[in-house]
Amino acid sequence: MARLFHHPATEDISIDGVLYALADPTRRGIVAKLATCSGINCSQACEELPPSTVSHHHRILRESGLIRSEKKGVEVINSLRRSDIDSRFPGLLDAILNQSTA
Amino acid sequence: MARLFHHPATEDISIDGVLYALADPTRRGIVAKLATCSGINCSQACEELPPSTVSHHHRILRESGLIRSEKKGVEVINSLRRSDIDSRFPGLLDAILNQSTA
Helix, strand or coil: CCCCCCCCCHHHCCHHHHHHHHCCHHHHHHHHHHCCCCCEEHHHHCCCCCHHHHHHHHHHHHHHCCEEEEEECCEEEEEECHHHHHHHCCCHHHHHHHHHCC | CCCCCCCCCHHHCCHHHHHHHHCCHHHHHHHHHHCCCCCEEHHHHCCCCCHHHHHHHHHHHHHHCCEEEEEECCEEEEEECHHHHHHHCCCHHHHHHHHHCC
8 A cells, every 4th residue: 555645835835834843953963964866765864763653753844845755665865845945935944954054 | 029031041942943933934933033023922923813822823933943932021022143143054034034025
């Protein structure tokens, strides 16, 4: 059975949802990791956390519009919706990621 | 009886708390209003909201380190901790406020 993921359209991405999603250090870490690659699976993103926690964080990131999740074979590959976020909120993602890596 | 407000030290202001506080449109509105003035009382900041809601939002903003509340006579005057936030997280506040007024 295929798992279907809901992704908000770019114009429906809200700053409330993006800021809430990024107000958590684990989720900022996932986004920072995805910002440096083209797509990784959930367990690669958070090797030290239990799967249910990892899944929870990815769901919040996906529903906020920050990431895209795609099933490829037996894996779920997540990628950052960088151009969608940057077009919706110019400069915001960099301003936040620059802080969390400081 | 004097009301005492707790304000975190600048070095204790966390990006988690700031992003969470700003993930709400009413609180972003308060911060945007405070960014344009030297200090206003709570009811001036949110004329359309009930006092308990206004108080709740100001408490979250204060505890995150975004605003300072000071009792002056019978009023509580709130002001933005702009230099504290800017020194702690350079560029972050502007990046967020620029979006919410777009």
